[in-house]
Amino acid sequence: MCEKPILHYFNGRGRMEPIRWLLAAAGVEFEEKFVDTREQYEKLLEDGSLLFQQLPMVEMDGMKISQTKAILQYIASKYNMYGKNLKERVSLKPRSIDMYVDGAFDLMALILSHFFMPESEKGKQLELAKKRAVNRYFPVFEKALKDQDFLVGNQLSWADVVLLETILMMEEVHDDIVPIFPRLQDFKERTSEISTIKKFLQPGSQKKPMADAEYIATVREVLQF
Template sequence: MCEKPILHYFNGRGRMEPIRWLLAAAGVEFEEKFVDTREQYEKLLEDGSLLFQQLPMVEMDGMKISQTKAILQYIASKYNMYGKNLKERVVIDMYVDGAFDLMALILSHFFMPESEKGKQLELVKKRAVNRYFPVFEKALKDQDFLVGNQLSWADVVLLEAILMVEEVHDDVVPLFPRLQDFKERTSEISTIKKFLQPGSQKKPMADAEYIAIVRKVLQF
């Protein structure tokens, strides 16, 4: 029996959350080792566990895998969520990168001064409405999923992005009926539905305690 993947990161969303989502969607149970102190982080550095001295890191299949996209692409490939051919993969990658760009705008605002947060959230809304969501709305015109009409990791990342936008702007997603339908359908996929239930390993929005820990560990 294969050992469960072990996820090394802070006890919060950040760059690890899409990895949690993808493992959950694939039905893969995983363990987490939270990095709460500078000493824990330095131990990982001393052990040579962090390729570029960065988190997240996932222990899986006898490897210590760093870099978020490398981790995600490995998981997607292993669990048949990365398209049927090279052309489908590059389309999946484009959709994922777009969703990540939008998500990054949301994640970054938590670390901004209070005086800048409102402006950043308005930018999130503007980009979601005018740049990112129209692309996904068009892609879902004649199919249930973004690529090849089967679930890929692009769909998992898109659902995460939709829910993140809803948390800060609940009036955006209703402007896109196909995205609204996509959210409702994909949220009912059994593995994803389980991950969305209270008590799962899905992490909440960043709070002051989480931000303080990240700043303390990474010293910024």
């Protein structure tokens, strides 16, 4: 029996949360080793476990994989969530998993970054996230879902998992946006009922809550910024 993947990160969302989502969607159980101190982080650096001195890092299949997208692409490929062929991964025609993922990550980053901003800037950042969601990102996903249930190839891919995470994250800060996009609303309801995802959305799962003051303080202390 294969050992469970081990996720090394802070006890919060950040760059690890999409990895948790994807493993959960694939039905893969995983363990977590939280980095709570500067000493733990420095130990990972000394061991050569962090290629660019950055978290997250995942131990999986005898490897130590760092860099968020590299980890996600490996998981997606292993569990048949990366399209049927190269064109579905990277080409805009017919559709592109990688482009959709990058767009969702751009929007997600606008939300995640506001937690580390001065109080005077947080509101502006969230308004920017709302503006970009309404005018730039969500219209693309709404159009993509016009005649099919999923973004690419009419089967669940990691682009769908990342999109669902982004939608739910947006609802936490702006609950008036998703109803503007009926196909995204329908997509959210349908994909949330997929058994593995539904389990991950239940209380008590390894899904992490919105960042709080303790999480932010830990990240700042460990990374010293």
